[in-house]
Amino acid sequence: MEKLSGLSHLFMTIFLHNFSTFMLIPAITDVTMSALCPGRDQCSLAIYLTGFQQAVLLKVKRRISSHDHGSFYSATVDPSSVVVIGLGTLVTMPLIGNMSDKYGRKALLTVPLSLMIVPSAILAYSRTRNFFYAYYVARTLIAMLSEGSVHCLALAYVADNVPESRRASTFGILSGIASSAFVCGNLSTRFLSTPSTFQVSASVAIAALVYMRLFLQDSIIDEQLTTPILTYKGIGKGKGKANEQLVTPILTYKGNGKGKGKANAGCCANEIPSKDVRVFKSAPSLEDMLCLLKSSVTLSQAAVVAFFYSLAEVGLHASLMYYLKAQFHFSKDQFADLMVISGIAGTVSQLVIMPILTPALGEARLLAVGLFFTCVHVFLYSIAWTFWVPYVAAMFSILFVFSQPCMRSIVSKQVGPCEQGKAQGCISGISSFANVISPLVFSPLTALFLSEGAPFPFPGFSIMCVGFASMIAFIQSLMMRTAPPIANQKVINSNYVDA
Template identity: 20%
Template sequence: MSSPPPRPPGRAAVAFVFVTILLDVLALGMMAPVLPRLIVDFEGGDVEGAAAITGLFGFAWAAMQFLASPVLGALSDRFGRRPVILLSNLGLGLDYVLMALAPNLAWLFIGRLVSGITSASTSTVVAYVADVTPPEQRAAKFGLLGAAFGFGFIAGPALGGLLAGIDPRLPFWAAAALSLGNAAYGLLILPESLPPEQRARFTWNGASPLGAMALLRSCPALLGLAGAAFLMFLSQESIPSLYVLYTIQRYGWDEAAVGLSLAVAGAGSMVVSVALTGPAVARLGEHRAMAVGLVFGVAGFVLVALARTDWLFLAAIPLLSLSALTGPALQALMSRRVGADEQGRLQGALAGLRGITGMIGPVLFTQSFALGIAPAAGLDSPGLPYGLAAALLALSLVLAWRITRVEGVQSDAEPAPTTPGE
């Protein structure tokens, strides 16, 4: 799939990369209410066995993200963003076709592995945005990407559940149509964003997860910010890993209340990402906007951990929504520390960090929840996992603030000069 000569991306091309993120997350969200049901069917109605297999599916998907994201990011640094994005969209669409036709659990598992690889192109999409956006505007654009994630996670499960009511395989076909249609559209309108003279040499050592982490060690500021990002990613895993169990056990909510509260939380994060991130960064600078978001996140998790009533729990949702300021500002700070030929590797490394937390987080938070409510432990502390999340986010705040103060990573800083191919 050859790339046309690079030219300044127009609005249609920039909109395409946002739509790519949206459709990827929408398709993934559509799987949420469907995949466990299919696994139960393949297991002959054995819910207990299906629960264990569902956990294995989730772990395997995160592992593929960890392995594939740095590779795709490095490939995009070498061959350009366009071919990687388009081939990933094509592969994801074909994979959903495979899952729609899967005759047994083994084929469904293979499809899930492939989707973990092909959906790892998110790092390349973020690198595309970094290529075409001035450094001072990146945080706002990254915030829009966060809004696309939020909308996809809100609308995806609802749409998947609606389609599954017609046919349990229909969400897979719909996801395939979205991904294949996006690939065909991108083939027509998506220009390349990375000129040949700014591309890096590809090596498997540099593209491996450990090699990608080496990039994060290339300067103290980047390593420190990567550590802050890791702690932030890990704390965020407490929501998808535990939210349903936590609200049912502590507040006695039913499925409708859980779904509605998740929709409100997602909508709040979207509003912050779209409407507040850009103005906050313009007024405060990237490092202060990041710190403000982390402070709101710590306060939100502390309130969740201590809330004995559901009304106090609901009061934490606006605080957690405001923590959406953190991610875009932190990404923008890190993108300033590498050159144009390393943006793909950087975003791949960050996606790899998220993959690691996706493997650790579900075990960490569910086990701490079990310890908090276990009669034998005598803690009577169901909020223990969210207290842990608050502590992780507080450590992220201390580390990130210290790095930005000591290293001078300010919103008006320029990236250190690099030589393409280094």
Template identity: 20%
Template structure:
């Protein structure tokens, strides 16, 4: 069977409520994860005897293990959705996530909190399956816009979630976990009554194949086509570059610009607002007018410029100039995903999205360590020249390499311009 989906392929008719649900599902899951971001380190610190050094070490362990678990679990979740349909995987994910947040809310010890974090990495299937769902119900020429819509949900969630979590954590460090549990369980009930299945029985995989659901097996799938393999490398570099913000931004902003927690919070909200706006309002319009390949390469180029501006910025206001440029970097993600979906069959979309999610998790295993060590090296007291912006310049180089690979891998790709 050909893995390239023809443009004339019919798509399962679904109610508008189903597409809205997928958007809401991603938004609520991001809100749930975002809510605990400001309080989880403090809860760990409390459980380790209020020792900052011990807490910092455990926070790193929690983050690395979460990424490692997602790296293993994502292709399994994708393969299960190809075999049994998207709906049961999404619903079980939301139910498991809600129950897991309850476990973390009542966890009396560090090891039980750690177990909860591992389970949350296993149950966070909605991101993988939501992308496969969108590929099921959206024509190929409109997938970039649909993936951009999901990117908008990420942006909105990361604006509201951490702010809400910080506010709730001021009353009780465990309160955000209860609220996150309520959101995930409400999502499960909403989906149980509203979400239709997007993958018909006749388009599902004939059987569940464990070898293709393993991380290495799923990554082998990315080597079938030159376009998919090249773009999978670009996606890995894309994800890796993101970790410079998650890892060193707070320390960098304090060291170079003397921004406190409040200023950092405002800047992160600005990042989320710009990114969400670009994903929700520009991606679809620009890909329809200029084509996916051009928008992809332009987006990656904006990322290179943005990270370079941030790395060389000696004052805070210059750093802020890089934020809208950074949001335009986000234009590259949806076209990459859209192009990749056109090279696999309907019964492989889940495995494709699981493999792509695994790339992000793989980047998360060692990305934070890479950028943290680079920052520490750049500002070490014994160094005669301090260059705190080096991690951002490294991110610019990684994204630049991704732009070159993307352009070369898609040279044979059709323009993908659709009529407006």
């Protein structure tokens, strides 16, 4: 409990950030439709803009986004540009994670928390067509750089400060905090006008940034500083002591004498260079990521699970609300009700049930349980025959929310303390790449089967295809072999030694 109390400032930061983000979800529907297609209930442009934005947003948790449905008109989006953006996020997430291993989690958290204020502030000022397009462009560009990075860095922060035996439960608590913010954000939207919703969201986003900067202590591994910006150069016995608390210098360390080896003491102490060393570059290449994944069968299997889980997750985001609008004429209030039900169930599960089940079942089994009920949840949506079925499906959140915390915990145990950010960023990058592919497949499929020209009468067909993607993730999780955790050494040698 002492360790969890030490994470209280992180939990508050995550709560405020997610509260600010999630309270916009029910409100953005009316703003989008009023700006793009005023006076209409159907708008294909909304579907394709949603699909484009989903392709560049990294959704690290399963959440329901609310947009109205549209029919299949002639609006198109350039797939090549989306793929380029997605490949960019594939690099961005490992880069952010890797830089946080060097510069600290707090410094990197400042960037996304600052940037995420801008979109809310734009719509807080005005919600006319021009301002909506400004919001859309700003939101998309900022998402390319920072969406999902807050959760990724929070996971690395928890891994820095929590022992492996309690890491999965703490990841669940972190997700539970986000779920509670999700519930509170959606409930607050019910009592606020549309202008006030965006004003409050921008204010809370600013509060999250200020709170984090004032109160959050940066991660410390083995009570040592991990990040010198500049290296020390010197000759002599005493020089090494100047750096004996520094783990990973950004620039080359050069020195002679007995103190030399102490420059790299700490979590990477087992890798003491005998010659000049060029430390692993801040931007990991695709080859570096592949080496990291190949270093562990468990990591490779977790990457496959993350890919198909995200493929299904974003596919559901891009399709569900359009489907419910077409089938049962759901509106903003029904969407908010679904979100609140899902959020409350997920919060109770992650804060109460998951800490009890994790020691009894283990992370791998709990991951499989979560993915199985993800499949059930999605398939139930796809065959919904009456208006109350989606509410029942939303209650399955109490079981499928196990997936993400368990998967992240398994990943964190396969790398040493120096590579937590890199590993979590790598998995997030793979998930973001799935986010690129998913809307390109499911958005047109949804629009087609909701239109009058559908090949056969099955409006939920695209959601059933989403269920098949989640089933692949479930099958892969059954074959996952969890390797023993790595204590202090790095998985791959990221240094390049001169001959």
